[in-house]
Amino acid sequence: MKYSIIGSSSKGNCIIVEDVLMLDVGLSYSKIKKYLPKVKLIFISHSHQDHLLSSTIKKIAYNYPTIKFLTGSEVVVEKLVECGVNKKNIYILKSNKKYDLGLLKVKLEELYHDTPNYAMKWEYKGKKGVYIVDTSNVEGLVARDYDLYLIENNYREDILEQHLKDAIDNDDNNKIFYLQRTIQTHLSKSQCDSFLIENMGSNSVYEYVHLSKYNNTENGDFDK
Numbered sequence: 001m002k003y004s005i006i007g008s009s010s011k012g013n014c015i016i017v018e019d020v021l022m023l024d025v026g027l028s029y030s031k032i033k034k035y036l037p038k039v040k041l042i043f044i045s046h047s048h049q050d051h052l053l054s055s056t057i058k059k060i061a062y063n064y065p066t067i068k069f070l071t072g073s074e075v076v077v078e079k080l081v082e083c084g085v086n087k088k089n090i091y092i093l094k095s096n097k098k099y100d101l102g103l104l105k106v107k108l109e110e111l112y113h114d115t116p117n118y119a120m121k122w123e124y125k126g127k128k129g130v131y132i133v134d135t136s137n138v139e140g141l142v143a144r145d146y147d148l149y150l151i152e153n154n155y156r157e158d159i160l161e162q163h164l165k166d167a168i169d170n171d172d173n174n175k176i177f178y179l180q181r182t183i184q185t186h187l188s189k190s191q192c193d194s195f196l197i198e199n200m201g202s203n204s205v206y207e208y209v210h211l212s213k214y215n216n217t218e219n220g221d222f223d224k
């Protein structure tokens with residue numbers, strides 16, 4: 001399955017699948033505009049700014065009024081309407097229910113974040129993909145033998161634990177709060193890898209998304 005990652009971190013998320021599907025809009029309009037003429041459907045996982053950037057949504061709503069939006073979150077719907085998206089162009093899906101939207105079949109499943117957030121499973125021309133970001137765990141989520149896995153590998157547990165120990169030693173409360181929130185709202189490499197091992201088939205492809213440089217690489221700079 002063809003895909004391209006335009007951005008995938010807390011600085012802004014946006015991925016294009018098979019030219020027609022856009023996953024999250026957390027980047028500036030100038031970074032994504034060349035993809036928009038072919039995009040038919042935009043999935044917004046949740047309302048955080050790195051996934052739903054209002055200034056960009058406003059421009060999309062104005063310049064591409066036929067693009068449809070898809071979400072499971074009422075908070076997202078409210079924000080999209082505020083940005084000028086016509087309500088009849090927003091599909092609000094119930095989780096765990098399969099929908100046939102013509103162009104593709106989709107199913108949303110609830111994730112574990114600090115605002116309503118959904119994983120998206122889709123089927124396009126017989127191929128299956130799944131997108132999972134910003135979740136503290138993947139309990140209950142199964143996606144066996146999919147063609148494409150776009151899944152969050154936010155932090156390495158050993159690196160984050162070391163950062164937390166240092167922050168506690170230095171009485172750095174802001175950093176302690178940030179690191180604890182990371183554990184409560186994002187997926188670690190070991191959780192991500194376990195999911196992939198349990199679910200991938202012999203022809204499956206995966207891509208790690210939503211990495212934190214600071215918590216995922218040795219000597220990464222603190223960038224939050």
Ligand SMILES: [Zn+2]
Pocket residue numbers: 046048113134
């Ligand atoms: Zn988030």
